[in-house]
Amino acid sequence: MNINTQPLSGFMELLPGEQAEFDRLKNLIEQTYNLFGFTSLDTPLIERSEILLAKGSSELDTQIYFVNNGLYAKEPNSIALRFDLTVPLARYVAEHNESLTFPFRRCHIGKVYRGERAQRGRFREFYQCDIDIIGKNKLSVYYDAELPSVIYQVFKRLNIGAFKIKISNRKIFNGLFEQFNITAPFSEVLRIIDKALKVTTEELVEEFTGLGLDNSQIENLLKFMEVRGSVEDVISRLAALNIQNALFEEGLSELKIVIQTLELLGVEKDYYEIDLGIVRGLDYYTGTVYETVLQDSRIGSVCSGGRYDDLASHYTKEKHPGVGISIGLSRLFWQLKEFGLLQNINKTIAQVVIVPNDSTNLPTAISVAAYLRNHSIKTDLLLEDMPIKRKFAYIDKLNVPHAIVVKTVNDTEVLSLQHKESDGSIKKQELTKEEILKQIL
Amino acid sequence: MNINTQPLSGFMELLPGEQAEFDRLKNLIEQTYNLFGFTSLDTPLIERSEILLAKGSSELDTQIYFVNNGLYAKEPNSIALRFDLTVPLARYVAEHNESLTFPFRRCHIGKVYRGERAQRGRFREFYQCDIDIIGKNKLSVYYDAELPSVIYQVFKRLNIGAFKIKISNRKIFNGLFEQFNITAPFSEVLRIIDKALKVTTEELVEEFTGLGLDNSQIENLLKFMEVRGSVEDVISRLAALNIQNALFEEGLSELKIVIQTLELLGVEKDYYEIDLGIVRGLDYYTGTVYETVLQDSRIGSVCSGGRYDDLASHYTKEKHPGVGISIGLSRLFWQLKEFGLLQNINKTIAQVVIVPNDSTNLPTAISVAAYLRNHSIKTDLLLEDMPIKRKFAYIDKLNVPHAIVVKTVNDTEVLSLQHKESDGSIKKQELTKEEILKQIL
DSSP, rough: OOOOOOTTTTTOOOHHHHHHHHHHHHHHHHHHHTTTTOEEOOOOSEHHHHHHHHTTTHHHHHHHHEEEEEGGTSSSOOOOEOOHHHHHHHHHHHHHHTTSSSSEEEEEEEEOOOOOOBBBBBEEEEEEEEEEEEEEOOTTTTHHHHHHHHHHHHHHTOSOOOOOEEEEHHHHHHHHHHTTOOOOOOOHHHHHHHHTSSSSSHHHHHHHHTTTHHHHHHHHHHHHHHHOOSHHHHHHHHTTTTOOHHHHHHHHHHHHHHHHHHHHTOOOOOGGGOOGGGGGOOOOTTTTEEEEEEESSTTTTTEEEEEEEETTTTSSSSOOEEEEEEHHHHHHHHHHTTTTOOOOOOSSSSEEEESSSSSGGGGHHHHHHHHHHHTTOEEEEEEOOOHHHHHHHHHHHTTSSSSEEEEEEEEEEEEEEEOOOTOEEEEEEEEHHHHHHHHHH | OOOOSOOTTBOOOOOOOHHHHHHHHHHHHHHHHHHHHOOOOOOEEEEEHHHTTTOOOOOOGOOOOOOOOGGGTTTTTEEESSSSSSHHHHHHHHTTTTTOSSSSSEEEEEEOOOOOOTTTTTTEEEEEEEEEEEBBSSSOTTHHHHHHHHHHHHHHTOOOOOOEEEEEEEEHHHHHHTTTOOOOHHHHHHHHHTTTTTTTTHOOOOOHHHTTHHHHHHHHHHHHHHSSSSSSHHHHHHTTTTOOOOOHHHHHHHHHHHHHHHHHTTTOGGGEEEOGGGGTTTOOSSSSSEEEEEESTTTTTTEEEEEEEEEETTTTSSOEEEEEEEHHHHHHHHHHHHHTTOOOOOOSSSSEEEEEESSSGGGHHHHHHHHHHHTOOOEEEEOOOOOOHHHHHHHHHHHSSEEEEEEEEETTTEEEEEOTTTTTOOOEEEEEEEEEEEEHO
């Protein structure tokens, strides 16, 4: 009896009402992905370790959950739980290359595992909600524009607050660095650029000098950093910098196409902007990058992604460029819960619960349940014989929108529909089952 | 490059069209469960090993997939993947007892892991689709009747062929054994009863004698085995046996209530029967038991379950009787696929694909896609520039119901809606986007 029944540390476990809300958000994300033609995949949670480790050493390697079973006794740790959904996609594309139609739009919502240090709101088992479009040999930049339109629809529908999709292109930075011969580490330069709004120009210059940049390099960087404003402004000011570098020009041209296409796709202007700085931390990507932030600063970034040159280079000789995004749903849900931003927390999925007053009312209660279920109403039914007070406690605890009490009044059975009004008062009506169906629908 | 990209042996991996059909069946099962007020749970896939092993040695113990990670280095094999959804439910109920409302209706559709010997159609990672109703201290037998009505709705909606729900009650057998002092192993006696239709009465008697049964015991068993027929016949013939044993009578009375309530619940008579013999192999259960079989004998049993006295006795002192069923969806799906019984195998989830004839038609193609998506049509969009022949190959390979080709005819852009008729011919119409929307809806 001394067994610990708590879920493992770092593993989210929800109560029924929270779970219903989590599932509502998850289904909404998947349905929106499907709307854009992304077809759902569901690959095994366990992969060969060599697949997961193929990319070479990274922080993720130390976090892998290895799996062992008598079947693999000769090769301990030869299989493991996936740490993301991108590696399984790469393996899937390599394996099923001949059966897939490219460009291949896939959506995958599933759990992944990372043995990270325990932290509030960081999980070791968590849901990722990914979409990717994978090409064969090439992939048009127009696809880069479709993804922000998916993000836009997803967060509009989730209805969890104002958000902004930030867009940039890594080639712009890479071209700039190439053009001005900046050899200092990319991430270090970006770290300083990130501080720009918080420190004086003198302090900035000092920091850049510390990285070994010369005056001309610093001057060019400062000029570049002044590029801000509306999407049109940013694009015209980038062009006006007149940087004659092929990579820079390619990045700028791609950024232009993405912005123009967003308008055709009907994405409202308020919901996106160009933020050149977001390339930081998105090392994996090679072209367009995205980062979506909620205006509620306690939450911040909720979705990121971008364009990559070759998805499956570790598993196949075929070249597969792609573009994708990922939403970390478990963390987002935890934050919404933590900050009191969740709506609709009932204790059950049912729309109505039926309660017989006593055992003579049981047959009618059962047949009314069958009637409502046949009309697609999610119906709970209390069949346990218990004191009426506890029956009302059952209705109350479930916090369900409607309750029907079946009782006998003057030798006649009646259905009493009870509905909690927005002011907390209970409205009771005696109705037929047909009238009740109409009210609930 | 020599990495094996095949999924692990015993792990199902589906192509997009198959996956869409799998998901359709899975969602249909979950929606039907929800219709009966079962609220969905989603517990961690990893449990403490002591939780999984608490029940004591069984075949399942040797099949456990243990999980290891640096975080648990001091205690190797201390955590593991679940092998069913019942143990996690028991732990969940023990842990969250105070927060739950009993009787608690929960539904759980999730993957479980068993390191079984590899066999065609047997999986090491597979989906179980479970529902259970859990009481606190007691649980009315009326709940036992609700579950077959769920099974009935599920398999009607899945529409995968004729089926029969077989119902029995273990107390009837237990009472019989008690009454006639039969001490031979339950499973051995049942094994012989199972053969009844295939062998002569003399051979039966011989086998029973071999188990040490005396003449009077054998005579009573043979009388019992003659009980067959319609549900009414079985019940009246069981009563006519006039067995004065409390357990037997309890079982018979429960069986009566279940059968009567099924009628109130609107379950058609053709879809269920009493089959006393199904208690075999369902050792875990203590009262009502169910087994559902498809008429297609290549498939056979697709769903089983029953009543149990105490769900969580290994984890809590509280007593939780329950009743539940489980559908093994991965195996069922594999069988449907194997026997050619799957419908609707497209290559994508999209309802329509839009293809611009050349790059000048790109803007219109994009805005028509945005229009259809805004009207909830799942829309794929081909943005890659490729020869027109390959564009048609793309449409063809996706096997999507509708395609729209955007092209310029006499300086005017037109939308050509192409729809494959049931005879395989392609019907083409030039339409406005509004007309197309109407046709697809």
